[in-house]
Each structure stands twice: as C-alpha cells, then as structure tokens.
Amino acid sequence: MAAVYERRTFNIRSRQMEDIFRKTAGYTTGTIAYAEGIFDDVNKAVWLQLHWNPNLTAEKILYDYYRWYCGPEAAPELVEAALLL
Numbered sequence: 262m263a264a265v266y267e268r269r270t271f272n273i274r275s276r277q278m279e280d281i282f283r284k285t286a287g288y289t290t291g292t293i294a295y296a297e298g299i300f301d302d303v304n305k306a307v308w309l310q311l312h313w314n315p316n317l318t319a320e321k322i323l324y325d326y327y328r329w330y331c332g333p334e335a336a337p338e339l340v341e342a343a344l345l346l
Contacts, residue, residue, distance in 0.1 A: 273303045273343045275319035282311040303343065320344070 292312045294305035303326060310322045320340060327339040 272301065273346045275303065275307045275323055275343060278304050278307045279311060279319040282308065282315075286312075286315060 292308065294308045296305060303323070306326050307319055307322050310317055310325075323340040323343055324336050327343075328336040331339060
C-alpha cells in the first residue's frame with residue numbers, strides 16, 4: 262500500500278480496534294491513544310471511547326464522530342465508507 266499510496270494511506274481500522282480492545286481490556290487499567298499517522302484520529306477516537314464506555318460499538322463511535330465533524334446527514338455514508346476501508 263505504501264508503494265501505491267505513498268505515505269497518505271488510509272488506516273481507519275475501527276472494527277479491529279474494537280476487537281483488540283475487547284481482547285485486552287481485562288488486562289489493563291487506563292489507556293492512552295498515540296499515533297503519528299495522518300488518519301489516526303479516528304482510531305484514537307474509537308480506542309478512547311471504548312475505554313470510556315465499553316458498551317459502545319465501533320459503528321456507534323464512528324457515527325458520533327462523523328456526525329460531530331461532518332453533520333448528521335453525511336454521517337451514515339461516512340460510517341459505511343470507513344468500514345469498507
């Protein structure tokens with residue numbers, strides 16, 4: 262991917278972040294979200310929201326994220342697109 266897209270690759274991995282959280286949450290106390298990528302804000306939002314409220318899903322977090330930044334009309338399509346990446 263890096264050869265095709267240079268350094269501007271998409272790495273929104275919301276469902277994978279949720280899966281990692283669910284598999285490791287019992288072994289942690291607290292968390293931090295750090296990344297150097299240009300598209301990592303979504304991943305950090307998913308990670309932090311799951312630690313704030315483990316009952317959320319990646320889809321719900323994405324919907325709220327995109328609703329906040331892009332508006333309620335665009336949010337459903339953006340969630341669908343993010344989950345395809």
